[in-house]
Amino acid sequence: MFETSLSFNDILFLIRGAGVTLSITILAVVGGTLLGLLFGVLRSHVSPWLTLPLVFVLDIFRSVPLLIQLILANAFQAIAGLQLSPFVTSCVVLALYTSAYCTEIVRGAIDAVPVVTRRAARSLGLSWGQDMTQIVFPMALRVALPSWIGLTLGVMKDSALVLWLGIIELLRASQILVTRLQEPMFILLITGAIYFALSFPIARLGGRLEKRWQEND
Amino acid sequence: MIEIENVHKSFGALEVLKGINLTVDKGEVVSVIGGSGSGKSTLLTCINGLEPIDSGRILVDGTEVHAKTTDLNLLRRKIGIVFQQFNAFPHLTVLENVTLAPRKVKGMSRRDAEEIAVQQLSHVGLADKLKVYPNRLSGGQQQRMAIARALAMSPDYMLFDEVTSALDPQLVGEVLDTLKMLADDGMTMICVTHEMSFARDVSNRVAFFHKGVMAEIGPPEQIFGDAQHEETRNFLSSVR
Ligand SMILES: Nc1ncnc2c1ncn2[C@@H]1O[C@H](COP(=O)(O)OP(=O)(O)O)[C@@H](O)[C@H]1O
Ligand SMILES: [Mg+2]
Numbered sequence: 001m002f003e004t005s006l007s008f009n010d011i012l013f014l015i016r017g018a019g020v021t022l023s024i025t026i027l028a029v030v031g032g033t034l035l036g037l038l039f040g041v042l043r044s045h046v047s048p049w050l051t052l053p054l055v056f057v058l059d060i061f062r063s064v065p066l067l068i069q070l071i072l073a074n075a076f077q078a079i080a081g082l083q084l085s086p087f088v089t090s091c092v093v094l095a096l097y098t099s100a101y102c103t104e105i106v107r108g109a110i111d112a113v114p115v116v117t118r119r120a121a122r123s124l125g126l127s128w129g130q131d132m133t134q135i136v137f138p139m140a141l142r143v144a145l146p147s148w149i150g151l152t153l154g155v156m157k158d159s160a161l162v163l164w165l166g167i168i169e170l171l172r173a174s175q176i177l178v179t180r181l182q183e184p185m186f187i188l189l190i191t192g193a194i195y196f197a198l199s200f201p202i203a204r205l206g207g208r209l210e211k212r213w214q215e216n217d
Numbered sequence: 218m219i220e221i222e223n224v225h226k227s228f229g230a231l232e233v234l235k236g237i238n239l240t241v242d243k244g245e246v247v248s249v250i251g252g253s254g255s256g257k258s259t260l261l262t263c264i265n266g267l268e269p270i271d272s273g274r275i276l277v278d279g280t281e282v283h284a285k286t287t288d289l290n291l292l293r294r295k296i297g298i299v300f301q302q303f304n305a306f307p308h309l310t311v312l313e314n315v316t317l318a319p320r321k322v323k324g325m326s327r328r329d330a331e332e333i334a335v336q337q338l339s340h341v342g343l344a345d346k347l348k349v350y351p352n353r354l355s356g357g358q359q360q361r362m363a364i365a366r367a368l369a370m371s372p373d374y375m376l377f378d379e380v381t382s383a384l385d386p387q388l389v390g391e392v393l394d395t396l397k398m399l400a401d402d403g404m405t406m407i408c409v410t411h412e413m414s415f416a417r418d419v420s421n422r423v424a425f426f427h428k429g430v431m432a433e434i435g436p437p438e439q440i441f442g443d444a445q446h447e448e449t450r451n452f453l454s455s456v457r
Contacts (some may be wrong), residue, residue: 120304120363123265124318124370125293134321138308216308216350 005181011190017173018194024090024169025156025198031095032155033148036102041132043107061100067161069093074165086165094162098155105147109140142213149206153199170194218242219264219374219407224273226259233259235429236273241407243373246400248416248437249409251426252452257409258301260426261376264407265289265296277374294322297367301379303359305351311338312347315366322370330369337365341395357388361395368399375399377408413456417441425449 039058043051061069073093077084084092113136121131163172174191178184219241226234233256241247249257262268264275266282266289275282280292306314315334319325325333338344341361351359360380367375377396381389393415400406400419410416416423417437424434427448433440444450 114302114304116300116302116304117306119262119267120298120300120366121306123267123293123296123298124366125290125322126318127290130321134317135306139306142308213308216352 004183004186006177006183006186006190010177010181013177014170014173014190014194017168017170018198020087020167021156021159021170021195022198024087024094024159024162024167025152027091028094028098028155028159029152031091032098032102035095035099036106039099039103040106040110043103044110058100058103061097066093066097066158067164069097070161070165086162086167090159090162090165090167094155094159097158098151101151102148105144105151106140108147109144110136112143113139142210145206145209149202152202156199157195218276218278219405220276221260221264222274222276224260224263224275225271226256226263226268227271233429234263234270237431239424239431239434241374241405243405244403245422246404246406246408246420248420248423249407249426250411250413250416250423250440250452251432254428255426256429257426258378261298261378261407261409264376265293265298290322294370295373296376297364297370297372297374298376299360299363299367299378299380301382303351303356303363303383305354305359305362307351309350310347311343311349311351311354311362314351314362315369318366319369333369333371334365337368338362340368340398341365342391355388356384357391360384360392364392364395364399373405375404375406377406377410379409379411382411411456413441413453425452427452 039054042054048055070090070093074086074089077089117135117139118131121135122128126134160169160171163169163175168176170191174187177187181187219239221237221239224234224237225232237256237260239247249260251257259268263270264277264282266287270283277292277296280287282289282292306317309317312331312334315338316325316327316330319330319333320327335344335347338347341364343358343361343365346354346358346362351362354362364375364380380396381392384392389412393412396406396408396415397419408415408420420437422434423437423440425432425440425444425446425448433444433446433449435445439445440449441453444453
């Protein structure tokens with residue numbers, strides 16, 4: 001018979017960690033997506049020369065390992081006396097990191113909308129803004145969704161790196177339990193299952209939307 | 218009335234329109250023919266201000282299209298355009314494709330817009346496709362939907378850019394019939410077309426474009442029976 005010293009309180013501890021993981025992920029993805037939308041629209045509508053500085057900065061966020069970004073940002077905010085909590089710092093860094101990827105997803109999806117479709121919209125008298133909200137965004141969303149879901153799931157897993165700033169999220173919580181209880185397999189199994197439970201609804205939502213759209217497109 | 222006065226237009230170093238002059242009166246149907254790359258499509262997109270021009274001017278009912286003070290969104294309400302490439306809004310049903318502009322641009326209620334849309338869609342023979350998404354339509358049906366979509370804004374002018382060029386031959390007829398019907402209703406139209414019999418039978422005047430110049434314009438009998446320019450004759454013998 002299987003025996004474990006994992007208590008109900010330990011499970012609660014893991015779930016609290018999962019709550020932290022989920023909040024960081026949601027804040028980072030929401031912030032990163034809003035920024036990514038803004039930057040992506042700029043990238044697809046403003047001449048490449050003007051957006052060069054933006055592209056350069058976003059390339060940094062995409063190429064420097066997230067762990068280094070987190071540690072540097074945390075050190076920087078301390079030196080600058082911003083007095084940001086590790087949680088806030090983590091959310092900001094992850095949001096910028098997310099926005100760098102989201103920008104390219106948004107730009108690619110907007111550019112995938114055929115020029116003639118947009119011309120048709122404008123020649124009906126729709127303003128630029130109406131063209132964006134009525135035609136471009138709905139069409140681009142269908143293109144962007146699979147990559148955006150992938151990005152979100154990736155950010156959820158990458159968010160584990162914030163444990164280096166002393167935040168007890170899901171992975172850190174599991175490590176603490178492993179050290180204390182010496183039952184690595186069982187605890188990691190549970191932790192993995194919680195990650196899966198967090199990711200599954202997002203992946204399913206994407207699949208459902210895609211299927212519904214496919215029936216039309 | 219559409220007045221095109223000495224319009225020049227370049228894409229980079231390539232001069233696409235080299236001083237075009239053309240006046241189209243209310244109720245007139247003008248067909249534009251000419252080789253590919255001669256500037257026909259560009260002229261149409263200049264007329265509704267989708268493309269800027271370099272010099273000259275275009276007046277629609279006396280309003281200068283490219284003047285800074287002109288509200289293009291307002292002006293475009295009275296100029297419908299249908300393109301060669303299919304351009305349905307794929308995420309909207311046929312009915313929604315047609316009601317979108319009346320609702321968003323004219324601020325019509327959904328009911329009023331749908332009433333007009335159903336009427337226009339019936340007119341082009343798509344009354345049974347209202348709830349269908351465009352990907353379920355044939356090319357000919359898509360073009361007829363695009364025509365209904367433009368007509369739902371009650372435009373005073375319609376511009377057609379080779380609307381049958383992307384169609385399978387057996388679907389060309391149904392779209393041309395729609396254009397003929399529109400011409401019979403008295404719509405003012407500029408039709409860029411490769412369908413010479415259409416140009417001959419339906420238009421009041423036919424304009425021949427050659428390398429950015431309107432080389433010849435006249436009644437169909439003149440263009441097809443007694444063309445004054447060698448280029449016109451060469452072009453016509455090449456398409457026959
Ligand atoms: N957006 C554009 N940018 C650069 N060149 C263009 C553009 N649109 C059209 N052209 C060029 O302008 C010329 C005229 O094009 P177009 O007006 O489409 O001719 P037509 O409709 O008579 O075939 C062609 O050489 C074409 O390649
Ligand atoms: Mg053309």
